[in-house]
Amino acid sequence: MPSPDRLKNNNRRRKGVQLLALAAGNAWLPGFFRGTIYQGPLKQICLPGLNCYSCPGALGACPLGSLQNAIADPIQQISFYVLGFLVLTGGLLGRFVCGWLCPFGLFQELLHKIPLRKWRPERKLPLARQLSYSKYIFFGVFIVLIPWLVRLSAGYGEPAFCKYICPSGTLMAGLPLLAANSQLRQLVGWLFGWKFLLLVLTVYLSIRIYRPFCKYVCPLGAFYGLFNRVSLYRVTVDASRCNSCGQCTRVCPMNVPVPQDANSPECIRCGKCAAVCPQDAIRCGIRRSGEVNAPLTGIYRRKP
Structure with missing residues (x-):
């Protein structure tokens, strides 16, 4: 929890x-005073x-x-x-x-x-x-x-x-x-x-x-x-732990239906969905070897 x-x-x-x-990325401070690039x-x-x-x-x-x-x-x-x-x-x-x-x-x-x-x-x-x-x-x-x-x-x-x-x-x-x-x-x-x-x-x-x-x-x-579904950094949802409460989708600022399409091209990886999940079913990070059942959507079921 x-x-x-x-x-x-x-x-x-x-x-x-x-x-x-x-x-x-914008540490060249003299440019702001001189008006130069x-x-x-x-x-x-x-x-x-x-x-x-x-x-x-x-x-x-x-x-x-x-x-x-x-x-x-x-x-x-x-x-x-x-x-x-x-x-x-x-x-x-x-x-x-x-x-x-x-x-x-x-x-x-x-x-x-x-x-x-x-x-x-x-x-x-x-x-x-x-x-x-x-x-x-x-x-x-x-x-x-x-x-x-x-x-x-x-x-x-x-x-x-x-x-x-x-x-x-x-x-x-x-x-x-x-x-x-x-x-x-x-x-x-x-x-x-x-x-x-x-x-x-x-x-x-x-x-x-x-x-x-x-x-x-x-x-x-x-x-x-275009790379969200295949990128090394991704959002994954453990369907075996998800209780379909909908908190992740409600908090998503980009309107992504997280339990259905965690790696939608609209997802900006902000991490809010993982932060509010009461079941700890959502993880943001580098793909793990066990999360391979549905690699494109990011939805998988944990192996027993």
Whole structure:
């Protein structure tokens, strides 16, 4: 039987890891004062979460931006490094990155703590769950298709998602750079206004809905979600101990039916389900040899 403080301790531990990931990935403090971007050797390394390359403090690159630039570049057909990084990270962790390591996910969670009435679209809108597939459309259209088509027609493509949509880039790069660099402020045009509007919309929706960008838009979460069922880090449910109380599903912020599909592509591995389970039937961690009966869903029955 879990202790009453187990959920609270899990949330504190996860928040600490999120803050540490934010600080470690954006530790170039001079950039925030100078309004410049770090260009050292670490910039060749991708960070796992949605952390903009142009953030003044960013020590690494955003994997989504790197992938778009690789597709847009006429010299290289595909970047095996970027793809390899994404596949390796997804294969090891799945959407654990979203729940524990992504700065923009943390930003949305903090906004959701603002005490205004919350919305649960999946409870009132029949097609709300289907909307979660829209992030795969964003990945296909803005990460792959547009950079590739523009490259074919113009000779060199553009990172369409970063340029026209990404609110993380506006928050972590656009606003800090404009605040510290007066020369950049003179160059602001309609495109920044459009992206700022998208950021404001994301902020408002994040107050009302838990992680709306992660649920419906984020291409990086869509890619990592493809690996949730096969990743080394996973959620497992011991069906022989589960009493079908439903507490895990009720506490899940991503609306995953845990006893039926513990490793849904929507699961961000936050660990809340395991923390509230009165039977200790749910475990989050590296796959064990005995948990093999249903390796994709994560549901298994303990051998007697």
